[in-house]
Amino acid sequence: MFSPPSKTLQSSLNTLLDCAQEYLADVCFDYPCGKIWAHRAIILARAPKEFTNKFLSQLLQHADSFEVIVIDEPIVPYSTMQHLLRYWYTAEFVQPSMPPSTDQDAGADTSDDILDQEKRVGTALFRRDTNPVEQLKSDIAAMYESQLGSDVTLKLFTNPKAPATTTTAPVVVPPQQQCAVHRCILAAQSQHFYAMFCKEFREASSSTVYLSGDIFAPTSFNVILRYYYTDKLHIPPGPANDTSPAAVETPHQQSLARKKYSLRLLHDAFRLADYLGDYDTVCAAILHDMAELCNHFKCTCGDCAALLPSMLWFSDKYKSHVPALRLNLITIYSEPVHINSLASLWSAQAFSVLADSKTCDIVTEIVAQITSNIKKQTAIQMVEALHLCLSRIQHRKASSTSTVHQILENLVSHTISIISDNFEFYCVEYPILLSCVDGIAVGSGLSVDFLEFLLTRIMQEGINDRNAGELYQSIVRDLIGRQEMDQDRIVDSVLVDAYQQCVAYLASHWSQVKALGGLKKIEKDIMRRLSEDIEVPYRSLTKSFETDLASLFGFKSRSSNKSKKTETEYGALPPNSLAAAATYPEATGIPSLRELAREGIQNNTGNHHASSRASSSSSLLADALLPMDHTNSSISSTTMSMSASTPVRSTTPSGRPSRLRFELPTMPQRPASTGIHGDGNNVPPNKVVLQPRIKDKKKKNKKNSKIQRSHSPLRARLGWGSSSNSDASDYEDANSGDSLATAVMPVLGAKVELLRRPLPMLGTIKYIGEVHFAKGTYVGVELENRLGSSDGSYNGVRYFHTDQQRGAFCKVS
Known part of the structure; x- marks a missing residue:
């Protein structure tokens, strides 16, 4: 940033010879x-x-x-x-x-x-x-050291009227400092001394000149004088260190202490050089040496993290002199290139001292800049850096009331709110959180500790009535559903804790979440799971808010206005027909179970009769739609046949029968290949026969694998794997047996699509065989897009070659 300044000693000496009389x-x-x-x-x-x-x-x-x-x-x-x-x-x-x-x-x-x-x-x-x-500079430097031919003495004095300190320790006044110099050298190198010695001032004819010690500090003034004579900044050795056994420092600590002393001395020398007006010469050399000490303000190592806060203070104090340096330092502290950069810079003790002083406006600008830089695409990386920084501060046992700690907590809260409102984005569109679950976070820097920190903060600070449904769906579908493949107990614990906290929140706020539209984006399967978790009927979660109001206050919902149109389109349907409700749920205008219960209360039939009617109606509908087994199916079909032959009477308060009478539609019968059972017996024509499913070996294997998956430790902790899931697996086996039977084994070079992924992932098979990180046969796929986790290698072992983030390993299934 700061280039080396041009040397001026040789040109100044040339000016002395050309204008010797002018320069004394x-x-x-x-x-x-x-x-x-x-x-x-x-x-x-x-x-x-x-x-x-x-x-x-x-x-x-x-x-x-x-x-x-x-x-x-x-x-x-x-x-x-x-x-x-x-x-x-x-x-x-x-x-x-x-x-x-x-x-x-x-x-x-x-x-x-x-x-x-x-x-x-x-x-x-x-x-x-x-x-x-070089010999010329050496001779001039020796002339200064030996005071050869010096013609003026500079003496530094301290103002005796300065207020005394309030400390109890005795104040030691340093002895009067003086140095013999040459007027010609100082006048040729500094405009300040040229005016003092070559113009009509009293100091021009005096052999002794007094300078204020408050401005001309002895050590920093000596640095500037040596630069006048040598064109170099010479930093004298620092004060003697304590040699007691308790104060023995390592070589690294000694080196860092030396850098701090040199940087402090350069700060004082810059202030004095700026007072003398030597900005183009001495100040430029000082800035270059500062950049050398701080690795040109491009490094964020431990030493630079300890030195840069002083440069922040320096750039804020001399903002008009070094605007580029100030802007560069703000960028380093607000836009780190690596994740560890922010953690090392913000967790440094020197930065805490600078922030606690509250005399530097640059910290406020850094916070404003870093807040504006937090975007949806960088929020996860920012939280990871803040988490690492807070961990280091806690390890250092710093006070939680410090300014830096409070700033970091505010930044975490701001970033967590962004992540919570876009949680599905990080699980589907930009699936960075899946690396924590997959166990491939070594290269990306993500860890299980960070995942726990993130999910805990989201459930404590980020969850609200608008995003609770999306959070639940992403955790259950994308994170927990993906974790079932690896069965990492540590990740299981983190995901289950977040899952339970989210369920607890939805259990107490589900009505507010529904009113704000937080359940609209949830898929049907996830909604049924949510209904079981929070013990709220599925219909209560899915029906519209207007229907809830109509049920609560006795109004007719808007759906009733569509009933007349529906009757003309689908034919007249009985208003209380459960079969019609199952066939055309939007066209019937059937009252909800809550309305049926309310009618029972109004007719003085008692809460018990209303609840029994609602339970019988709901069980009848469930048996009709989801038969449990062959026996229940036959029973339900018989029941449906009996109810079809009996006319349905209206339950209006007047007791008057309805004008129209309907029959329930018969259940669609599954046709049999012959009119006999599998054992050859004849079947009566009025009886429906359900053909037994063909159970081959492949279907059994698939069913066993699904049953084994349903009893995984994670699903057991969550209470999953019930009979409904088994039924669903049986249903899938019945429909997908043929497709599995005709599955084709993978071939090198074939175009494939990866299953059970949040995004469509297409690619070409590049490797088939065993791997060192898991048992069994794995397939290496070169993806068309950068959605993978490797470049064809895993932990240093290469299986095929491709670009970064375009390789993926998966099982044959």
């Missing part, structure tokens, strides 16, 4: 053709010692003097001195510009070669360095 030059080489101005400290630091001792002894004698030194008879010619000074200042040889002169000797001097001058004076005029630029 204190050495003058007086030649007949002109004067050459220079700075005593730079010559002493860069010129060869032998040459300085032999020909520039005046500089050594007045090293501590602040007066201008004039050398009347230089030993080196004019042009050669210009070449030497250019090299001493910039480590480069540049042809100097000659001033206009008519002196012939001066013109002759310009043609002299430096090597010839070295032979003439008998000493080297410059040092032959391997890396001249």
Whole structure:
């Protein structure tokens, strides 16, 4: 984000030589053709010692003097001195510009070669360095360290009028800090010091300058001074650590402590550099070093998680200077690339301290940004990250009243509401929750702990009268129905707990759920299961709300208005005919069982007679529609025949018989191939014979498998696997026996469709055989869409090759 700043020391020294008099030059080489101005400290630091001792002894004698030194008879010619000074200042040889002169000797001097001058004076005029630029920086740094030729002393003082602290510990006032520096270097590197030393201020003529210690902190000011002399930020070693056995730190802890100290010092140095106006030089170098410490603000490891909160505070304080950094940090904390990123960043102790301080507006912006980023497609991943973060905070034994903990709880509640309202989406259209049930969550990061956390929060906070029906259907049909294939006891426990909580809620709120339309999307089979679970009649759950009102207040429902039209379409039907109600439930206008019970109360027949009439009517209808066995079927058919021959009388209050009389329609008889039983006996023509079902070996195997599945541990815990399910299995066996008998074995390359899946899944068979993760023969299918869980391999063992999420393994069935 922050590129390395350009080096300024060499260009500043070049400016010093070109404008030496403007930048407080204190050495003058007086030649007949002109004067050459220079700075005593730079010559002493860069010129060869032998040459300085032999020909520039005046500089050594007045090293501590602040007066201008004039050398009347230089030993080196004019042009050669210009070449030497250019090299001493910039480590480069540049042809100097000659001033206009008519002196012939001066013109002759310009043609002299430096090597010839070295032979003439008998000493080297410059040092032959391997890396001249690095040697230049080293010599200038040594000049600062040894205070060679310094001409001003900077002293830091503390304001004595500052209010005293209220702590009981004694306040230790640090001694007065001072450092000897060179005016020319500071003026060339900083506009602040250029105005102080080169303009008409009192500090320009003073050998001692006092600076406020509240602004110019000793350590951070020393970092900036070293940058002026070396073009590098030098971080001094931190304070000595406690060496007691209890305070011994690991190498990683020591490294992290070192990073924290360096980052804190860089923060102070940035504040001081910004005060001095050195944003393009010193501030740019500080920002680059901050980025180096924090891995360029792209990492979310443990060290960066401990350092980034301080950068959040820094970017919020200097938002006008570093807007890009502030935006980048908000993005890191609100849009993590990986799930662990959010957990490591938000669970850091430093972030909790920043959030509890409530002096930084950036935390509020992060929360607003992360809330706006929670969408339906990313809600599951966000809850997983928040769950991991809360787990780490709890492991750290942080207070539940901390600001971060409260923020995370609010985010969880907001996300849970989105998931609860779209729970079927995560089970059918975007079946990410199925990975928890299937046991393939290792790659995706989902776990049973997360599934338990999610379902518990949904049942505690997310369930309401509008989504309770959808939640029940998704749990029973998609999650529990899928879990029956694997029989994982841990997942069983989680799903059963959620199932029981959902049933308990529906048992106490089913009328409100129905009134708000929460039961409209439930399938018929699931509705019957719900009716058994909450012990509410199926008709009460399915009939319309208007019918409930009509039954409650004695009004005629709208369906009665359609009865006349129905009579003309289907013929006249007896109003109380149960067979007609079974054949045309919408056209009869038959009163409900509750209405029949109410009529019994109005006619003073007693609650007992009304309940017996309702129970007999309901049992008669159930026997007619769902015969239990052959015996009951024959009995029910006989009963129906008897009732058909008896006219049905109206139960109107006046006792007047109805004008129309009808007969119940006869039950459709199952034709027999012959008029005799299987044993060859003749059958009377007026008796219906039910042919026995052919039970072959395949049908028995399928029935046994269904019975075994109905008695699985999960279904046993839920109370499933009753006789009704067995009847349904028998009915399925009767209808599907032929299809199973003609089933085709899988062949490589065949186009197939996977059964028992929430979405249509088509693909091509790529593998048939045994696998290492389960017993039996499995089929590897390459899916047409990315709805699978692998790329043809499982736990490192490859069975076929395909793209990511396009491979699936399933049984032959």
